[in-house]
Amino acid sequence: MSSAFRFTPLFIAFAATMPTVAHADEAAEGFVAGSSFNLHLRNAYFNRNNLNSGVRDNREWGQGFVARFESGYTPGTVGFGVDAHAMLGLKLDGGGGHAGTSILPEHTKANGELGAAPHAFSTAGAALKLKAFDTEFKAGDLFLSNPVIAGGETRMLPQTFRGVSLSNNSIAGLLLEGGQVSFTKPYNQSGHRRIDTYYGALQDNRDSQHLSWAGASWSGSEAITSNLYAAELKDIWNQYYFDFDYTYAVNDLVSLNPGLHFYHTQDTGQALLGDIDNNTFSLHFTVNAGHHSVTAAYQRVNGNTPFDYINLGDSVFLDNSRMYSDFNAPNERSWKLAYGYDFAGLGVDGLSTELSYSRGEADLTKAAQNNAYYDYYNADGKHATHWERDLDIKYVFQQGDFKDLSVLLRYASHRANQAYAAEQDNDEIRLIVDYPLNLF
Structure with missing residues (x-):
């Protein structure tokens, strides 16, 4: 970036909150009266049957516990509070010969092979917070979820980040936020490490000193939602994101839902991952009819590098980010067709399912060779193709002692094909049981 303009998302987000402060409500619930304590139990089983020769199968099973305390705020114009959490992961199954699903810590032996994961791992953290009117500031260990920095939530334990964040809700339906983080606690580790990217993690000394972001999220209309975000991953990239989602109700039973997701990623600073100039977008169109839904989506990566994102995170807000593949190779084009059904239509409340098929193709011979991404792809991949079939079945208990417990298969x-060397042939089963408990 030029010296004439310095991208400071935290300052932008803070400045955006200032004009609305005079109109905010000073009422506070109190440190104790406004507090909550939740316990989340998650049992996760992953089984990946790798079909490529010389690649071993992966199978692990674990039980996770996440306790989260969130205080209210002390009375006054500026209220103070604290958020705290503790996590424990227990290994139920996962020998060295089957390690590597990413729900348990990875232990590498002296010979480079993966050994058995430890029987338990744990972590704890906290964040101090203050609130003035409708503006909230936090410093410490953060749970984040937005299109440019989203902690991984799909494994046994969640991912957290260490830094500061600022948010404002003065305008109904509009969230303004920003922040900066320097470390992350991955979902399968106890300790913290520097921020890196999914593909950059394959290289040494390619992590970043910090990530800064700012954004606006609009949900003030029943028909329209939209997000606009920008992020700087120091010495790696600037990333910008926009989405727009519209729902048109034809009648009481039928609605139409078109939408767009768009990312632009450009290298910055020392460009530790090399030259990056990537535009990635996806378009979807969903028809909801009663308890049925049908979705068609198209996704495109325009650039000679893959669409990359924060390592182990879920900041891939694209329609064709599936259970195994993200269909994000350089110059890849992909499409998806999905069908969903809510069994409440048959009198079974809480049971739902979705079946999808995705297919992508790319010319990997055009992949950039002057950066850290090139080794991940096949230089002979002129006609690289792959496909993925996904089936989700979920049941959420509606009442009784197990109310809100969910089972997801x-x-x-x-x-x-052989030209697409980045991802393997496999069949994968995941069984996840979630039990959230609101203790107070």
Whole structure:
């Protein structure tokens, strides 16, 4: 970036909150009266049957516990509070010969092979917070979820980040936020490390000193939602995101839902991952009819590098980010067709399912060779193709002692031709049981 303009998302987000402060409500619930304590139990089983020769199968099973305390705020114009959490992961199954699903810590032996994961791992953290009117500031260990920095939530334990954040809700339906983080606690580790990217993690000394972001999220209309975000991953990239989602109700039973997701990623500073100039977008169109839904989506990566994102995170807000593949190779084009059904239509409340098929193709011979991404792709991949089939079945208990307990069964099959060397042929089963408990 030029010296004439310095991208400071935290300052932008803070400045955006200032004009609305005079109109805010000073009422506070109190430190104790406004507090909550939740316990989240998650049992996760992953089984990946790798079909490529010389690649071993992965199978792990674990039980996770996440306790989260969130205080209210002390009375006054500026209220103070604290958020705290503790996590524990227990290994139920996962020998060295089957390690590597990413729900348990990875232990590498002296010979480079993966060994058995430890029987338990744990972590704890906290964040101090203050609130003035409708503006909230936090410093410490943060749970984040937005299109440019979203902690991984799909494994046994969640991912957290260490830094500061600022948010404002003065305008109904509009969230303004920003922040900066320097470390992350991945979902399968106890300790913190520097921020890196999914593909950059394959290289040494390619992590960043910090990530800064700012954004606006609009949900003030029943028909329209939209997000606009910008982020700087120091010495790696600037990333910008926009989405727009519209729902048109034809009648009481039928609605139409078109939408767009768009990312632009450009290298910055020392460009530790090399030259990046990537535009990635996806378009979807969903028809909801009663308890049925049908979705068609198209996704495109325009650039000679893959669409990359924060390592182990979920900041891939694209329609074709599936259970195994993200369909994000350089110059990849992909499409998806999905069908969903809510069994409340048959009198079974809480049971739902979705079946989808995705297919992508790319010319990997055009992949950039002057950066850290190139080794991940096949230089002979002129006609690289792959497909993935996904089936999700979920049941949420509606009442009784197990109210809100959910059981999710996920199955995926992925196949690729020899030109698409980045991802393997496999069949994968995941069984996830979630039990959230609101203790107070």
